[in-house]
Amino acid sequence: MAVLTSAPRGTQDLLPDISGKWRFAEEKLLETAALYGFREIRTPVFEHTELFQRGVGDTTDVVQKEMYTFQDKGGRSVTLRPEGTAGVVRAALQHGLLGGALPLRCCYLIPCFRYEKPQAGRLREFHQFGAEVFGPSSPDADAELIAFCAALFERLGITGLSLHINSIGCPACRRRYHEALRAFLAERADRLCGTCRERMEKNPMRVLDCKSPVCQEAVTGAPVMLDYLCEECAGHFSGLRERLDMLGIAYTVDPKIVRGLDYYTKTVFEFVSGAIGAQGTVLGGGRYDGLVEELGGSPTPALGFAMGIERLVMQMESSGCAFPEDRLYDIYLAGMGGAGRREALRLCGDLRQEGVRAGCDCMDRSVKAQMKYADKTGALYAAVLGESELEAGECTLKSLRGGEARTVRLEGLADTVRTLLDENKN
Numbered sequence: 001m002a003v004l005t006s007a008p009r010g011t012q013d014l015l016p017d018i019s020g021k022w023r024f025a026e027e028k029l030l031e032t033a034a035l036y037g038f039r040e041i042r043t044p045v046f047e048h049t050e051l052f053q054r055g056v057g058d059t060t061d062v063v064q065k066e067m068y069t070f071q072d073k074g075g076r077s078v079t080l081r082p083e084g085t086a087g088v089v090r091a092a093l094q095h096g097l098l099g100g101a102l103p104l105r106c107c108y109l110i111p112c113f114r115y116e117k118p119q120a121g122r123l124r125e126f127h128q129f130g131a132e133v134f135g136p137s138s139p140d141a142d143a144e145l146i147a148f149c150a151a152l153f154e155r156l157g158i159t160g161l162s163l164h165i166n167s168i169g170c171p172a173c174r175r176r177y178h179e180a181l182r183a184f185l186a187e188r189a190d191r192l193c194g195t196c197r198e199r200m201e202k203n204p205m206r207v208l209d210c211k212s213p214v215c216q217e218a219v220t221g222a223p224v225m226l227d228y229l230c231e232e233c234a235g236h237f238s239g240l241r242e243r244l245d246m247l248g249i250a251y252t253v254d255p256k257i258v259r260g261l262d263y264y265t266k267t268v269f270e271f272v273s274g275a276i277g278a279q280g281t282v283l284g285g286g287r288y289d290g291l292v293e294e295l296g297g298s299p300t301p302a303l304g305f306a307m308g309i310e311r312l313v314m315q316m317e318s319s320g321c322a323f324p325e326d327r328l329y330d331i332y333l334a335g336m337g338g339a340g341r342r343e344a345l346r347l348c349g350d351l352r353q354e355g356v357r358a359g360c361d362c363m364d365r366s367v368k369a370q371m372k373y374a375d376k377t378g379a380l381y382a383a384v385l386g387e388s389e390l391e392a393g394e395c396t397l398k399s400l401r402g403g404e405a406r407t408v409r410l411e412g413l414a415d416t417v418r419t420l421l422d423e424n425k426n
């Protein structure tokens, strides 16, 4: 493989002709997040390895098999973040954010790294939009967070996702469940992969989440957590269901959702698509009431979610979402001769000041070649600026989309074009 001209396996270039789609999605996400009281947080791409071992859990697939971990030149072990939650909790603790007004709500748009087997919708470098809420313990917060997710999809014009919810209880009720699950797995230990045989004792729920097909087969019919919930967890879950019903948010209770990260307690949920292939989980999240304490803070209930932007954009495409047109230029000015070319350059500056996307030649092309290029870029309008135009103080504004040509004054051209574009928008 040509190392110099091929990106590493599992990574993707975001090329200029589709980056506009991403930007559109990202802006809508941040804009909607603001309506729900979320502000952006940015944390480092790499953290101390221990943060993820403790936070995400050292029996998870993510920590055991998928982390990009290396020693830096100072001999410290650091890891490219495989997800966003642990870093946000670390930052909140480091900067004392949890001592301020609660709930604290923050969101992020980040690249994440997992050494997974690449396939459609599963990458080694991927991107997440995520949101975290610290403070509330009531199911009101779970319902509001899920309503926020539904609003994000709605505002992006996405259809065809279904919401699956489950409760995986708290450490107290999980103890009883672990016993039952361990007994079930012990009978099938010879059918489990090596990693699962090892983690069966320490954290049997991780076996349910193993990606190996042999393990997935062996765990059919395993006991489900919902049957083991303590009174408080059961009450929280029914409280959430009532609120979702009240908000008119459709869902399926899916006892199979355990999530692949260790920090979850009580509510877990996923938004799943049937339209983008085997990796259909567009969004996953839940409550993690023990994580802040696990990382050294005072006990603080918390919850959040993250969605994969790659999968989100795939789903937007399959839903036929109306992406805005991301054209290179509104207007292209083809300069003829030295004076014409200079005037094109000057006028482009004026046009850009008015917020008009404007372009002119910097390749020494003939007027004919410039007009051909303007057409290729998908510009709405083009005009030739030569000696006669400069003398007359006006030019012919040609519509490249089949509209009528019109004569316009060069003086005030930027204003004229701005008005024209605004009129066409309405």
Ligand code: HAM
Pocket (backbone or CB within 6 Å): 082, 083, 084, 085, 114, 116, 121, 122, 123, 124, 125, 126, 127, 128, 130, 131, 132, 260, 261, 281, 282, 283, 284, 285, 286, 288, 303, 304, 305, 306, 307, 308, 309, 310, 311
């Ligand atoms: P997660 O389920 O591991 O949760 O990831 C969330 C989303 O990221 C997935 O639903 C998927 O869309 C996307 N994703 C994950 N791995 C890949 C991959 N290899 N390639 C492409 N997309 C991927 C978390 O990361 C939690 N931190 C979410 C959360 C926040 N829970 C509470 N707060």
